[in-house]
Amino acid sequence: MNKSAIKSFAIWARTKLINEITYKSGLIGITDKGISHPLDSSTDNIQHFNIGTEKPYEIKDREIKQRDAYIKRIKEKEATSDYNTAFNYVIEEIAYTWFNRLIAIRFMEVNDYLPSKTRVISSETKGKTEPDMVTSPFDTDMEFTSEEKDYIISLKHDNRLDELFRFLFIKQCNTLNAVLPELFEKTSDYTELLLTISFTDSDGIVSHLVNDIPEEDFTEAVEIIGWLYQYYNEDRKNQVINIYKGTVKKDDIPAATQLFTTDWVVRYMVDNSLGRYWIERNPNSKLREKLEYLVTPKNQDFKFVDEKITPEELTFFDPCMGSGHILVYAFDLLMEIYREYGYEDRESARLIVEKNLYGVDIDDRASQLAYFAVMMKARSYDRRFLTRNISINLCPILETNNIPKVDISHIQLDLQDTVKEDVNYLLDVFTDAKELGSLITVKPVNFSEIENFMNEFAEHGASNMFDLQWYNSVYSKMPYILKQAKILSNKFTIVCTNPPYMNKIEGQLKKFITKDYKDYSGDLFSVFIYRNFDYTIPNGYLGFMTPFVWMFIKTYEKLREYIINNKSIATLVQMEYSAFEEATVPICSFVLKNGPEKEKGLYIKLSDFKGGMEVQKKKVLEALHDKECKYFYEKSEENFSKIPGSPIAYWVSENFIKVFNKGTSLGKLAISRNGMKTGENQRFLRFWSEVCFVDFNFKAIDSYDALKSNAKWFPYNKTSYKKSMIY
Structure with a gap:
């Protein structure tokens, strides 16, 4: 995979899209300075805008409604910020919406996953720049009205091919809504009005997407979607960090914390959590042979767990799923488990999506791509998967701040008191959820009764003003609230994630963490480590990639004590200090067990091996093939508590630990001081x-x-x- 080309394109594409959308917005009188009224020459069906030329810019009919919707969206955002911030936020929102759809369609056409089998932004014919969809629009699976057919013929006749391309591209997105509704939402709104893509422009985003990134990069793995998303956000991330140089605002938390997890680290985490959990209960499983990064003791044997479990009972949760990289690899591993159990791939793909994989994220756009990535993985195992109308257990987290609390007791249906209480509880618990994310603790409620109430309400309709108020303000949001509540109130076999790294916290998030997670509040990642134990069943596994500071410094001493005294470290890889190029922090990856364990933890220390993540990968594999190497360790964590501060010092000798066990600490003999200090x-x-x-x-x-x-x-x-x- 050519990550250099992917990075260059994604960073450039964001700037290009934002500039073009901002320019188009200006043509209809909406800029970062304010919103202009149409010229006096405008009518109900036609609006004119002064753009500094002799002839004003003109929009008609449906476009006028789209402009009104665009203004409404800006004003909604302005209610919680200021106009300039709201304008830039909505422009960014439109840009990433089209970016997500462009890269998704590119992935689908290259892998021949489009239902129509017709390329949308490129051509099967080598050297041909006109997309096959533009050449033969009536050969696609899209249905056109007679009016639309005439419009297409007219555009082709007049050689207005870019206009035709945009029309067909939007039409294709709306058609894909039937099979991928959570990514290709209906676009008959302001985002459509501001779409500016062109295939004839050699310096346009379509041309660069098709020509700059080799097709084979799209066929290698769906992880290219994650890399595109991370690099797309890189400029924004740098901008956020440079603006604040400290605390990060609520809307900027996703940009400041989003990191795509290196592929081999994902495999290491999943192999040693999900893979190990299965092998401990199925010691004769052939799965072991397929887990390249499974860390085993020097004697090669895990302790057998006498517990029968079926593939359908395995549940895997990523509470900070980003663009879904961890979930996608977990999908492959689960598929191997189902195959071993005798399932066909088609049935396995359905069960994995419906029963095994779960994920949430505060970032809507990342959630869209995670959804897409998992659906594409399922499609790779079942060519008809997209037509099967299978629901997925992934979702962006919705907050309820702007949803008014409506008293449903006035609704003229036979309601149990618990339904009223449960609905109100859910509306309360998800206040500030875009900031607090999956750190929120959600208690289980009677979900089936709420769903029955929703179905009854849909059947009877609104019969009075209270019903209407409920319908307008709450009803449409409840399915999303119920979905995320079900996920966040659940317990899972495996929890695996790359949590956000952030120690400069403000607003409701700071208040929440200080109140509920004070002992673990040194950084957001340490809060997630602690919180995720509660998402995991007893003796389940948790996989993480985080900064390695938690292993040593005093800030995280309470976290270490909690893990050492109540849980256990199954395996840990400590990377070389500057190995992870994607972040300016030294990192480690590790798997914890949600319960104490007498078996020794398995550690790999890469501190001496300078170089990027490829060097780290090589050294990990070497250690797995040669357990006698000097950087592979087996250590019981009870030894860590014998050292003051309980550092995860897995490499120290038994004699070193005996010194602390039998000796007297300097602090008991004398007071250590800083020495002479002038103060200035x-x-x-x-x-x-x-x-x-x-x-x-x-x-x-x-x-x-x-x-x-x-x-x-x-x-x-x-x-x-x-x-x-x-x-």
Whole structure:
């Protein structure tokens, strides 16, 4: 995979899309300075806008309604910020909507996953720039009205091919809504009005997408979607970090914390959580042979767990799923487990999506891509999967701040009191959910009764003003709220994630963490480590990739003590300090067990191997093939608590630990101090050559002697320099 080309394209594409959409927005009188009224020459069906030329810019009929919807969206956002922030937010929203759809369609056409089998933004014919969809629009699976057919013929006749391309592209997106509704939502709104893509422009986004990234990169793996998304956000991430240099605002948390997890690290986490869980209960499983990154003891044997479990009972949750990379690999592993159990791939794909995989994220656009990635993975195992109308257990987290609390007791249906209480509870618990995300604790409620109430309401309709108020403000949101509540109130066999790294926190998130997770609040990632134990069944596994500071420094001592005393470390890989190129933090990856374990933890220490993640990957594989290498360790975590501060010092010798066990700490013998400190070196210190010897005293033996001498300067050693100190 050519990550350099992917990165260059994604960063460039974001700027290109935002600039073009902003320009188009300006043509209809909406800029970052404000919203202009149409010119006086406008009518109900036609609006004119002054663009500084002799002829004004014109929009008609449906476009006028789309412009009104665009203004409404900006005003909605402005209610919680200011106009300029709202305008830029909505422009960004439109840009990523079309970016997501472009890269999704490119992936589908290259892999021949489009239902129509007709390429949308490129051609099967080598060297042909006109997309096959534009050449033969009536050969696609899209249904056209007679009016639309005439319009297509007219555009082709007049050689207005880019206009035709945009019309067909939007039509294709709306057609794909039938098979991928959570990515290709109906676009008869303002996003359509501001679409500016062109296939004839050699410097346009379509041309660069088709020509800059090799087709084979789209066929290698669906993980290209995740890399495109991360690089698309890179400029914004850098901008956010540079703007705040400290705390990050609510809307910018996704941009500041989104990191795509390196492929081999994903495999390591999933192999040693999901894979290990299955093998411990099925010791004769052939799955072991397919787990390249499974870490086993030197004797190669895991402790057998006498528990029967079927593939359908395995549940796998990513509470910070991003673009779904971890879920996609878990899908492959689950498929191997189902095959071993005798299932056909088609049935397995359905069960994995319906019963095994779960995920949430605060970032709507990342959630869209995670949904797409998992659906494409399922499609790779079942060519008709997209037509089977199978629901998926992934969702963006919806917050309820702007949903008014409507008293449903006035609704004229026979409601149980618990339904009213449960609905109100769900509306309350998801307040600020876009900020708090999956850290929220959601108690199980009577979901089936709420669903029955929703179905009854849909059947009877609104019969009074209270019904209508409920319908307009809450009803349409309840399916999303119920879906995320079901996921977040559940317990899972495996929880595996790359949590956000952020220690400069503000707003409701800071209040929430300080109140509910004070002992673990050194960083957002440490809060997630602690919180995720509660998502996991007893003796289930949790996989993480995080900064490795939690292993050593005092800030995370409570977290270490909690893990050592109540849980256990199954395996851990500590990377070389600067190995992870995607973030400026030293990292580790590890798997924890949700319960104590007498077996020793398995550790790989890569600190001495400088180089990027490919070097780290190579050294991990070497350690797995040669357990006698000097950087593979087996260590019981009970030893860690024998060292003050309980550092995860897995590499220290038994003799080193005995020193702490049998010896006396310096702190019990004497008080250690910082030594002499001036408090203000610029004021109190001088070089020897700067001091007048008349005012200097070499012989003072204590403070009383110094004071008595009336001298101003006295000898003072400062690191490698000898300096004198003012009295």
